[in-house]
Amino acid sequence: MSRNAFLGLKRVFFDRIIERSYWIWRKHPAIMIPSMLQAALSLILQSVVTLAVMLLLINDPANPQLALLLASILSPNSGLVGVLLNPAFWLTNIPLSTAVVVTLLLVAVLGGGWVYSSEYGIYLEAWNSENVPMSSVLSNGSKRWKSMAWTLLLSNLVTWGPASIGFLLIIASAANVNGSAGLVARLAASSVFQPLLFASLVLSMFTAYSYPAVAVDGASGIGAIRRSFRVASHNLGLTLTYSVVRLVFQALLLVLVYLARGLGVTLAAAFLTVTLSFLLTPMLHLTKSMIYYHAGLSAAEMPFQISNPIWEDVVHKLPRAIWLKIRAGLGEGTGFVIGPRNLPFHATSLAAFVIGIYLGYNVSVSGVGSSLLSLGAQPGHGNPDFREFSAATPVLGLAIFLNNWFVSFATALSGLGFAAPSFLTILFTGFTLGVIVGPQLSPSLAMFSALILPHGIIEIPSFVLSGSVGIRLGYAAWKAKFRRGLENDAYLSRTLRLAVYVVVGLAPLFFIAGLIEADITPIIMRMFGWTF
Amino acid sequence: MTSPQPVSQEPTLSALVQMRTKTDAEIPIVWLLLPLASYLLWAVFAVAWWSAGAGLGTSGLTPVISGLGILGIAASAAGSYVVFRLVNRANEHSGRTQALLSSALSSLAARSGASGAQALLTLNSAEEGFYKLSRSERERSAVLWALLSLIPFVGWIFLAVSLWRLSRDLAKHSRLESVVLEDVDRTLKNTGTQGVLVRNTPVRTHDTLGFALVILSIVELFSAFVLGLAGSLILIYLTVGAFSLFWIDLSIRDPTDHFHYHSQLEADMLRALPDSTSGGMGFG
Numbered sequence: 036m037s038r039n040a041f042l043g044l045k046r047v048f049f050d051r052i053i054e055r056s057y058w059i060w061r062k063h064p065a066i067m068i069p070s071m072l073q074a075a076l077s078l079i080l081q082s083v084v085t086l087a088v089m090l091l092l093i094n095d096p097a098n099p100q101l102a103l104l105l106a107s108i109l110s111p112n113s114g115l116v117g118v119l120l121n122p123a124f125w126l127t128n129i130p131l132s133t134a135v136v137v138t139l140l141l142v143a144v145l146g147g148g149w150v151y152s153s154e155y156g157i158y159l160e161a162w163n164s165e166n167v168p169m170s171s172v173l174s175n176g177s178k179r180w181k182s183m184a185w186t187l188l189l190s191n192l193v194t195w196g197p198a199s200i201g202f203l204l205i206i207a208s209a210a211n212v213n214g215s216a217g218l219v220a221r222l223a224a225s226s227v228f229q230p231l232l233f234a235s236l237v238l239s240m241f242t243a244y245s246y247p248a249v250a251v252d253g254a255s256g257i258g259a260i261r262r263s264f265r266v267a268s269h270n271l272g273l274t275l276t277y278s279v280v281r282l283v284f285q286a287l288l289l290v291l292v293y294l295a296r297g298l299g300v301t302l303a304a305a306f307l308t309v310t311l312s313f314l315l316t317p318m319l320h321l322t323k324s325m326i327y328y329h330a331g332l333s334a335a336e337m338p339f340q341i342s343n344p345i346w347e348d349v350v351h352k353l354p355r356a357i358w359l360k361i362r363a364g365l366g367e368g369t370g371f372v373i374g375p376r377n378l379p380f381h382a383t384s385l386a387a388f389v390i391g392i393y394l395g396y397n398v399s400v401s402g403v404g405s406s407l408l409s410l411g412a413q414p415g416h417g418n419p420d421f422r423e424f425s426a427a428t429p430v431l432g433l434a435i436f437l438n439n440w441f442v443s444f445a446t447a448l449s450g451l452g453f454a455a456p457s458f459l460t461i462l463f464t465g466f467t468l469g470v471i472v473g474p475q476l477s478p479s480l481a482m483f484s485a486l487i488l489p490h491g492i493i494e495i496p497s498f499v500l501s502g503s504v505g506i507r508l509g510y511a512a513w514k515a516k517f518r519r520g521l522e523n524d525a526y527l528s529r530t531l532r533l534a535v536y537v538v539v540g541l542a543p544l545f546f547i548a549g550l551i552e553a554d555i556t557p558i559i560m561r562m563f564g565w566t567f
Numbered sequence: 568m569t570s571p572q573p574v575s576q577e578p579t580l581s582a583l584v585q586m587r588t589k590t591d592a593e594i595p596i597v598w599l600l601l602p603l604a605s606y607l608l609w610a611v612f613a614v615a616w617w618s619a620g621a622g623l624g625t626s627g628l629t630p631v632i633s634g635l636g637i638l639g640i641a642a643s644a645a646g647s648y649v650v651f652r653l654v655n656r657a658n659e660h661s662g663r664t665q666a667l668l669s670s671a672l673s674s675l676a677a678r679s680g681a682s683g684a685q686a687l688l689t690l691n692s693a694e695e696g697f698y699k700l701s702r703s704e705r706e707r708s709a710v711l712w713a714l715l716s717l718i719p720f721v722g723w724i725f726l727a728v729s730l731w732r733l734s735r736d737l738a739k740h741s742r743l744e745s746v747v748l749e750d751v752d753r754t755l756k757n758t759g760t761q762g763v764l765v766r767n768t769p770v771r772t773h774d775t776l777g778f779a780l781v782i783l784s785i786v787e788l789f790s791a792f793v794l795g796l797a798g799s800l801i802l803i804y805l806t807v808g809a810f811s812l813f814w815i816d817l818s819i820r821d822p823t824d825h826f827h828y829h830s831q832l833e834a835d836m837l838r839a840l841p842d843s844t845s846g847g848m849g850f851g
Contacts (some may be wrong), residue, residue: 049708145742276711283714291640297633339578341589361768467675 047329049276049322052326052337055162056321057345060314061353064360068448068535070156072172074441075448076146077458082449082459087135089466093394097402099209099409105470106407141351146452148184149176155183155250156315156400158324168467169535170528175250182255183246189256190245190263198235201228240278241267247327266330273326281319285311295430304437312441316444364540371504371537384461384502388495391462397468404475415478417486417560417567429554436549439494440542443501447508447534453516454509461502478564485563490552497544502528504537578842580674583667584833589825590659594652594819602646602726602815606808608639609719613804617797644716650726653714653818657733658706660829661740665704667833668697668747670671674840675751678758686757693750700743707732720800723808724784730814731777734821738772741825748832755839763835768828770821773814780810 061068092101144216156175161167204224208217244263248254267274288307295306328334371377408414442460449456468487470476477483487495511530514523557567579585612635619629628765630670675690707729745767784807791799 046706048706050706050710052654053710056824276708280711280714283717287640287714287717291637294633294636294640297630297636339666341586343657 042110047270047273048274049326051340052325053280053318053322053331055337055340056318056325056347059161059321060318061348061356063161065169065172066157066161066317066321067168067313068169068172068531069150069157070177070312070320071448071535072142072150072153073316073445074312074445075140075451076150078442078445078449079142079146079452079456079458082456082463083135083138083142085463086459087131089394089463090131092398092403094515096398097406098133099406102403102406105403106412127544139480144184144188145180147187148182149180151187152176152178152180152183152249154320155246155324158321159250159328162192162325162328163323168528169532170233170524172368172531173524173528179249179255182253182259183249185256186245186249186254186259189243190260193260194238194242195235197231197238198228200230203552204228240274243267243274243278243323244327247324250324251328251331266327270326270330273330277319277323277326284319285313288315296556302378305434305441309437360536360539361542364536364538365543366540367536368500368534368540371533377503377507380503380507381499381504383458384499387458387461387502388465388499388556391465391467392469393465394462395471396473397467397469399470399476403470404473407470408475412476414476415482415565417557417565429550432550432553433546434549435552436542436546439498439549440538440545443498443541444538446498447501447505447538448531449532450505450508451512451531452509453513454506457502457505457509460505461499464498480564482560482563484563485560486556489556489559490548493544493551494548497541497548501538501541504534508534539554578670579666580670581837583670584837585724586663587833588827590656590663591822591829592656593823593826594649594656595818596819597821598649598652599644599812599816601649605639605646605654606804606812608635608642610804612636612639612719613801639719640717643719643722647713647717647722649815650716650729651709653815654709654712654729656734657737657740657822658709660826661704661736663842664740664744664829665697665701667836668700668744668751670835671751671787671840672697673675675754675758678760683757684715686754688752689753689757693747693754696743696747696750700740700747703743704736704812707736720804720808723803723811724841726759726811727784727807727814730811730818731773731780734771734773734777734814737822737825738770741768741770751836760839761835763839764828764831765833766828768824770825773817775825776810776814780807783807 045375088101088105091098092105095101120337153172153176157167157171160171160175201224205221205228207218208224241264242260244266245259248259248262248266252259288310292307324365329337370379424514446457446460449460471486472480472483477486510529511523511527515527557565561567612632615635619632670688672693675693678686712725712729716722716729718725745765748763748765752765756762756770784803787799787802787806790802794802
């Protein structure tokens, strides 16, 4: 026991915790996997919507509203919420859209519970032990997922409830804006929204420790929220420091993305996503968890330590460590591709892609192609971002690489949902290509090939491979769930590790494909008659 | 991989003394060029932005302005690293000093039992002084202040505030530490050992400068109602920004005497308490 502890002076040091979080992140790369699982969960949610939209399109391909829906899914600016708020989605098939929304809510809460249970559990394990195996991702996920799901639901209701009420008031008042009463209601709703949003932001500071409370103390629901409030109010300065640090980091990344747009790098959000998922989220969430842990009575004050400067590690050692992981991934990936036992998974993933192209082509010729033309699609006219080669073009290639690599991570890891999300993602990729290859949208097969093949020859097999390893992961999850046994649990852990390494090993391929897509494909497209 | 080098839960006195070269490191004065570069780059950015008549929409962003903005952020990051080093150095010095004193007091407690009431009395006084020191010294998050000073223009205010607090903390640390050291010296002498060098090395708080800066910042922030936001930011840039650069220089130089004194003091302490191998509980 230290002298300060004896004197009743136990303190929690923010800098000591955040510094150690970095070293924990370096020592146990497995703590990044739950963050990637978050992306996989988003992809599962997305695949629920894409499946519904594909079904609607196959059922009624001539409906121009549905073509608009497809266009908004493909647009990076719309997203899942944009699609859900689109009247075309609701009005075309009410039972289907209701089923989609219910499924989304269930997947978000239950899946979120599992992922957060894995994430915060693994942080605690990494903080206190020398070795964190891949199986910890799964064991921690299974340990407290019900408590975490319940806490996730309640915590979000408590935190964002006020802002949601304000938002709903604005929507309700916007629906009836005619007349002076409607106008007054609109003004009142707008003026109420800001304080309610502010209240939610303040509450978010106090509920920040709800998830760590589940992992550290085994609390659940209101109990976890209450503990979070207690720790936050007893360590207000520390909590405020954490919130400000997080806010400034995110704001800084947003400013960089904004400035990068001025340089012509339109996909800069990929940098933001990758930095957040691989580095900032694990480090900041680990810091938050450990603030909670050290604020507790059972944990001792962190002793005074001197560590080597992080900066030196980032510059001199981290790049080599990343390269070693990629090299290991390339080895694992090669083994996975040529392994004869993996053939059924490759075949299933390839089949998903081919079926997707077939379905997409069919709906394209049945009316979706014409609808997209009427919505302003210009066959033979490429993305204006690729109009001319500039200093920003290689950076654009890098952004494409990061985006595709991240999606392939999500595709592979979403396979944990019994393979269906990986299958659907590959199916939808094929579906999109099938829609574009339709005669209305592609003036000739040669022009289509010029658009897709130069980079697609590397990119598409890489995507199919990530789908394949995702399907194998789903198979392993299915075996572990329905044929319980230590051997099947071990198989699932091994397959999760394999999935991570295979996608890490795909990085060089996506990197080359991204550079070709930004720098070479536009040149070849021009040669085949494309304009920009 | 370079993992942290945790010294044991209760580091020995000699281990703590050896850490001095890392915690009390001198920051080269040329590092001032980093915040200076940031200061100048943001001025160029502001002029370019204003000349192009750019708004907040991306359509107003020219490649030159974006490039300058990214360069400015890179320079600000380098400048905020200097802030991080300054605040972190103060934290590490304070943390090491507390561990050092704790270890020394534990060692003294083990010795002074047989040395009579006078030694126990001075030891008790030293414990009390140490308690005050530990209670009143708070860690200022170097990460937080470095990030806040990274914010363009407004960050200069945070930079000035952080440096003022740093000066005040160091002055307080020096004052409280010397009280404990006087008692440690007396206890050592009472146990028949040669004492340690106790020298008062007062560190300036720069309170006058700090208050002037706060008043100036407030006046300039309120000047936004008369001059507009741009005018107010320009004023902050010209005054608080320049002041902050000056203060970084002060913060780099101010603790030098104190650190130099520590190098002599710790050598004395190690000589006087050579066998203090374990921290233990203290209090005999």
